[in-house]
Amino acid sequence: MTRDDQTDRSRTLTMAHADVFTAVVLFVLALAMLWGGYTMDRLEIRRIHPASIPGLVPMALGVALAICSVILFVGAAKAGGLTRAGLSLRAPETRAATGRLALCLALTLVYPLVLVGSMPFWLATAIFVTVFIAAFEWHHRSPARHLIALATALLQGALVGLVTAYVFQEFFLVRLP
Amino acid sequence: MKSVLLATLAGAILVAPAALADDTWQPDRPVNIIVPWSAGGSTDQVTRVVAPLIEEVLGTPVVVVNQPGASGSIGTRAALDAPRDGYTWTANAIANNATYAVTGLVEDTDINDYRIYLHIANVPVVSVNSDSEFQTFEELVEAMKSGENITVATAGINSSGGMALAAIREALGEDIDPRMVAYDGGNPAVLAAASGEAMVTTQLASEQAELIRAGKLRPLVALSGAPLEIEGIDPIPSITETVEMHVAPDYFGIFIPTGAPQEVYDTMDRVWQEAIMDAPELKDYAKNRGATFDPAFGDDAREKAMPVVISEACSRVTRGEAVIDPSEIGIDCPAS
């Protein structure tokens, strides 16, 4: 691996930092699994064989994950994961990507969790598709063409909403929310 | 109970227009029968004989779906959770469905959750691997009593085989402790005994018949009142010759969860009368597999089923395996 490139170096550092963090999270998860398996009902009342208790495999998985997370931690620490993080997150390109991700996440979570269920399925879908397209195409188009973008987005949204609702209700006999 | 009532209401409203037009149920899509055991087990075998017979008279595809796991409780739960529209049935031994609540495998369910359609009664058989040292049931009991490790393959605590094992243990007294090994269904359990992975199996005659005929399993005793006759095999002695115990016939059938529109049940009563009550296919199956052909539906069926249900539910209590008192679901045990 070449370390002369500055961006490459900061990238490696970020991954090592992330690994240190995940190793800790995984270790906690492993302990929780181990504890969960250990305290799980041994079903003595049903007189099962003690080697077949339901908690056996969860306990084993807890131990295995704990070992793996330690190995991961050590490896990441060697790669510099314990030093202070680089500034790579502030790079303008990453920032734009993070922005897109946040917007995408917000839209994709609001649609199934809020919109669907509070209104007919086709309407929820139409709103989601329209807003998604409009939100992401806004920057690419010149202000003069915003209206066209919005109109085509609306058209596609309505079409997708109606078609999916119709197909699922009529052909797949799914009772939509 | 409230949810069942709501489901009934919802079902009634949804199907109301059709019901007004005609009181015969005409399914507009395939009916699913959930077999909560793996393919090749006794329930699966007989259900696959029955399904085409129903299909012919009902005039709609009847699809057998295997959903095994956890003593049949996973599939049973799925059948109970499905919309109560008459399109999802389940097939099983009635003693299982009526006692899942007692063992706690499926909560809040009893025999009244189904309309019952019975076809055959099956008989558990105690068999050992053909290379086994045990030639008779007495030898096997002797080995168990002397504290030898005996592994018994069954389809789980709530399966016919598991119940048979529990009944034998109870009849023999508390000083024996055979080790039950749970498989996904009767077929894998019987295969495990035939391959020598487990030493004994107490699954049903219908599941063992072929392997017994092939010489892979040696039948020792049958859990029936009289010696068991299977085509092509010497009669299998009854367990009552060796051990004093009560054996109730283990009825199998198809169960439709309650709460669907009434015409579903009316139509199915007619279908059962026409397609099953005198079916030569089932008679052949029974003769070939060491089962008894004894069809019934509705209240008759419920009456026939009660002895085995009561016997199973109450023996769970005596063995300390019950998580609720059977009287909570309307099964009264004789005072002991």
Added chain:
Amino acid sequence: MQGLQYLFEGLIGLITLTSLFNVAWATVLGIIVGMLPGLTATMGVALLTTLTYKLPPEQAILILLCMYVGAIYGGSRSAILLNIPGTPANAATSLDGYPLARQGRAGYAMAIATTSSAIGTFIGIVCLAVIAPLLANVALDFGSYEFFWLALFGIVISGQLTAQGEPIKGIIAGILGLMVAMVGMEGIHAHVRFTFGISELNGGIGLIPAMVGAFGFAEILTVMFDKKAELVSNKVDRIFPRFIDIWRTKWTAVRSGVIGTFVGVIPGVGEDIGAWASYALAKRTSREKAQFGSGSIDGLTAAETGNSAVVPGALIPALTLAVPGSAPAAVLIAALFIHGVRPGPMIMIEQPTFVYEVVAMLLLATIAITIFGILMARPLLFVLRIPRERLMPIVFVLCVIGPYAITLRMFDVVVMLVFGIIGFLMRRMQYPMAPLVLGIILGDLLDKNLRRGLTLSDGDISPFITRPISVTFAILILLTILASIPIVRRSITRLVTGNRSDRAAAEPN
């Protein structure tokens, strides 16, 4: 030959208008899914499982297989034209396909990719028809001990071979998958584990909603996160393959087909590795080594034959052991269960015709990719011009409605969302996804057979290490783990100076 008769009957049974129509649209859809970067074969199969849920089992399985074959082939288009593999399986394809396109021979490259894919799938199909019945026969002797090891072996080998950087991340992904499988009612004593009082979790976490999330939603997030890809080559020359080219590369094709099939059989090691393995070998043995990486026909043939042969190869253990050979095969297993087909050693006894029906279906899919790949080469180019902003919301709508359609529970939509976010994070941190899928599907097998085996042996672990098949698996697992320890690995590398650099960019699909 009983098998040939079954195969013939299977083919006859499939020559109906409905079947052929389904083959046509499912294959074209598969090619489109494969072409679009971000939509993978796994996601296509998972999503289509939910959409074909109400169809008769035979038709549904036919559609899923066509989708699988189509997507793995379709990925070569974007690899050649965009230098972006449409699915991870086509990463090796872009090494020689894209240079060809830059030389103005995009059509020629697409023709080679088409015939190579068809030949690869065909070789895999022949192996499937021959090996699957034999393997099922062997597997009949597997008891609880063997199945436990088989499940563990699958997780370990998949974790080792699919990890891009450190193998430890592959193993962690496998363990996480197994942990997911622990949720819900277990199969021995019907005890409910880790549901925290949520009754929807009693039946466990559904593989299909989880996969739609981890491969669909996660990919949407990834695609929107990454920078835009631009279509470089628009010009297409002749797209009809020439016989002379096929003849010239015949040995490369046959060798790559066999390697691909073999890689497919290895649990959880999928199309991408199949392509890299055949590519690396072709490079070592080819007469035109210098050409590799700058438009070698041999290289392109090896990559595309290799990844396509994995498809039938991955189905061999999937059908006969219920252990998936690749991530899409894992989803296929779940789909088979939904449609009442129970894969496993008993399949040749319970449904002896089924394996041959699958063979017949794959043959149809192979014919379909050849026909549509050549005839629709130009119209399909438009697919690559669809802006992601327009496409992704539609895909997401399907990701939401798909899991809901099977169970009619909003809960499964939440499962999809959760796995989507987890999948996105894992992907960013370079955790392979294949071991996770394998863990989810093998967790039950591993858990039940371990505890059943321990009950049988009265808590004694010796049967796990003394029975011949068990001990073989145990040694294999031990060797695999040893090979991942840096010191051991370095000394092995010193012994066999293999070319591992080609694998650097490998990622499971």
